[in-house]
Amino acid sequence: MGSMPEGRKCITCIGFQIDESKRGTLGKCSRMLKRLLTNLEVKQIMRSERSCKANLLSPQSVCVxxxxxxxxxxxxxxxxxxxxxxxxxxxxxxxxxxxxxxxxxxxxxxxxxxxxxxxxxxxxxxxxxxxxxxxxxxxxxxxxxxxxxxxxxxxxxxxxxxxxxxxxxxxxxxxxxxxxxxxxxxxxxxxxxxxxxxxxxxxxxxxxxxxxxxxxxxxYLEQTLHKLLLVGHGKSGTSTIFKQAKIVYNVPFSEVERQNIKVVIQSNLYSYLGILLEGREQFEEEWLMDMKKKSLYKAGPSGNSGQIDETNIYSISTRLKAFSDWLLQVMVSGNLEVIFPAATREYAPLVEELWKDRAFQATYNRRYELHMLPRVANYFLNRAVEISRTDYEPSDTDILYAEGITSTNGLTSMEFSFPNSTQDSFLCSADQIDPLLRYQLIRVHASSLGENCKWLEMFEDVDLVLYCVSLTDYDQFEDINGVSTNKMLESKKLFESIVSHPYCHQKNFLLILNKFDLLEEKIEQVPLTRCDWFHDFNPVISINPNGCSSHINNTNPSLAQRAFHYIAVKFKRLFYSLTRRNLYVSKVTGLEPDNVDESLRYAREIIKWEEEKPNVIISNEWNSSGSIDASSSS
Known part of the structure; x- marks a missing residue:
């Protein structure tokens, strides 16, 4: 084979023009060839394929x-x-x-x-x-x-x-x-x-x-760039996955990015403080009402005189009360991000004073009663004084946990390559990571796709679409044109729009089911049937002798695992009904680097399978629409 002057052509085809539909495979080596021959022989064959006269492009076939x-x-x-x-x-x-x-x-x-x-x-x-x-x-x-x-x-x-x-x-x-x-x-x-x-x-x-x-x-020695499009409904976790990928694959954040991220983190911090201060007012009002009911309340010195009522643990000084009123007013006006970074220089001392305040700490101890306060707020509030300072510089972990960090117009991209890892050790040397292969991860906010996803035509050359779904959205609602709509149903609607789009209809999709760790916490308290689409979810459970419900035996998957499998199958069947093709699935927790790395490596394998389709046959059982065995982590 290596001695043939035209690469991998059989003897009867030597001297004839190649099939133009296969021109894209010229110079691309298959796994089988890598196993059979040395690297030097492979390069010679690929060079022959590219340069031999019979395979060259005819000038008359190109019109400019x-x-x-x-x-x-x-x-x-x-x-x-x-x-x-x-x-x-x-x-x-x-x-x-x-x-x-x-x-x-x-x-x-x-x-x-x-x-x-x-x-x-x-x-x-x-x-x-x-x-x-x-x-x-x-x-x-x-x-x-x-x-x-x-x-x-x-x-x-x-x-x-x-x-x-x-x-x-x-x-x-x-x-x-x-x-x-x-x-x-x-x-x-x-x-x-x-x-x-x-x-x-x-x-x-x-x-x-x-x-x-x-x-x-x-x-043929130029780097090949494969494009991955990452998209999902709002708050599905695409931003976290994108940031985690930058950290995992050592793609540095530029100084401009870090400064913008710093402003976002500090703006978020003030937003968290505002939610706590609003909660403080609520708790103080409840305390005063309780005291009145018990006839123990005495009108005494309060905020109006600049003093603190020692009996009221939620009472704050006039100075902090003025800061609270100002911050809540700015939040209501929607101008919180506009005042930064000037606000950091002016109000950093007040943040430190507020953090040490007894009333604020009493409110902070009841933070789990404030449903508007996001889960990640604790991470930043515990370092509120440090973050509010002008010399604060965000770490990679800060960037990963930060909310709302997106590029202009919700569009950002990064190029990376996969380093060798332990999970690649089972491959032969020829199959391990090709240094000439690079990948571009493009993250697009759903709102940037425009009405009916019309801007998807910009991404017609992507190799794989990664669609992210938050597993915890099944009981979440959002207001759309005055109508309260289930977020999982909105995610399903966006998925259908993208899959059915003319520029994506024939593309492969990897469904990323994100936030599995949060699903494990929620599913025990909130049934999956809160979402109408999941009305028929009915996992089989048994009652053990002490009267507690449990799974049939210890080998059975957990309730969260069953819910994950169920949701995956729902999306796979939906995808198959729209395309008559199979959907790949991956389970991810965006804050865990190994999870994100595993999912993106799985995306790499899907692209390889597509490139080698003439040589590789994947069984229907592996990725059928009725099974989720095509998950990298199921």
Whole structure:
């Protein structure tokens, strides 16, 4: 096999053009080949597949801006510093001024090297845009218009722009450059998600020298980037999973991110303090009413005189009362985040004084009676004085536990690779982690997908969709247009919308059932049937001799495990009814790093299975819609 001049072709196929539907597999090695041959032999075979004449792309099969390429133009296109990725036969459009590149009739899919002498001039309808906004004489798509709006560029008054390769732009008829798109907040991130590298990062790749000669190693040694889209209904835990992944795979938070996170944590702290201060007022009122009923209450010195009623453990001084009133008023107005970081410098001493106050500590001891106070609040309140200081710097654990940390417009991404771990030790050396494989985790807040998830078209090239569901949402409700709606049913509705979307209908999905640790606590007190969708959940239990309910025997799964299996099957059947395909499932506790690592490694295996489908047959029992054996941790 290694001696064949055209890679893995059988003898009868040598000399014939490859099947274009299989061009994407050129240079991609299978597990079987890695087991049979040495690394050097594998590289030789992959090089042969990529470079042999019979497998090369025909210039006549590539059309750019309505013109078939000649051999010289194809060489220019493929050898430029930033060439099109995975070039196949087809019709493409190319904006020579900005470097935007895409399939004819579709939006841009990449930014390649600009000013290449290939193809004809671009046509206005090249990308089938319908926005009436022109960039370099091409009508742009809605997704591109959204990118410009994110960058703060008003296109309504000036429907024709000229954009250069470095991101600078100007209106038609204007001589002066108005600014740079790429320098605007958030636009670099959007470009990364859309596989549109900004011109600053679109440098030529470092050339690797082949040890067999002084030739540049072909494209098969370039890193492969697999994209994972992480999405879920509000408060499902996607933010925690994303942050945990950054920590697990050593993707550092930038200084700008850490400063933004610091402001969010301090803002959250003041919100927790406000909830406690509101609780203090409630407890004080209850105490006064109780004293009146017992006829033990005496009108005496109170907050109005600046003194504390020693008999009232919930009474605070005028100074702290004024701070409490101010904080509660700011929270009601919804401007809490606006006052930071100035509020930290001004009110940090008051936080320390408040924390030492007897009334506040009495309220804090009854914090479990305040249902508005989130579970994670204890972690930050116990360090309230430290966090409120101006020199506070959040640790990775602080970032992980913090609520509401999202990027601009709820869109953020990270690139990472899997390090070798003990769970990979059972693999042979050829099957262990390929250093050329990298992954991009894209986290999108559900609200950023737009009405009917219309912005999903931005993520048409993702390899796998990770849909996150909070297992504790079954008894939670939220107000939607004045109607109280079950959050699990809303999560189900969003799941159906994404799965049924034209750009996701044929994609694989990994269902992440999150917050299993909280489910274990809740399920014993709150039945799963609180959600109408789970009305038929009826686990079999037995009554032991002492009259307590228990599971049939010690080998039976717990009630939480049964609930997890039940919910998984409900989603699997729903997915199968919509797609006639199988849904993968993973059980996760987002605050546990091993859980998140295991789930993402499982996502990696799913992608591998898809790539090797011609060679690997996965039994229906393994991932059937009626079973959850396809869970990495079930």
């Amino acid at each position: 801006n309505g013109k078939q390429l000649c051999q010289e133009e194809l060489v220019i296109l493929q050898s430029c510093p930033n060439p099109p990725k995975k070039l196949k036969p087809g019709k493409y459009w190319y904006d020579k001024q900005s470097g935007f590149w895409g399939k004819e009739g579709h939006g841009p899919c990449q930014i390649i090297s600009p000013q290449l002498a290939v193809g004809d001039a671009i046509k206005q309808d090249a990308s089938n845009g319908n926005t009436n906004i022109l960039i370099n004489n091409r009508v742009i798509t809605k997704a591109e218009l959204w990118m410009l709006q994110l960058a703060g560029i008003n296109c309504e008054g000036s429907p024709h722009f000229w954009v250069s390769a470095d991101g600078s732009y100007q209106e038609e008829g204007q001589k002066n450059v108005m600014g740079k798109i790429w320098d605007k907040t958030g636009i670099k991130l959007v470009c990364a998600v859309l596989s549109l590298p900004t011109p600053e990062s679109a440098n030529p790749r470092l050339e690797e020298v082949d040890s067999f000669g002084n030739r540049v190693v072909p494209n």
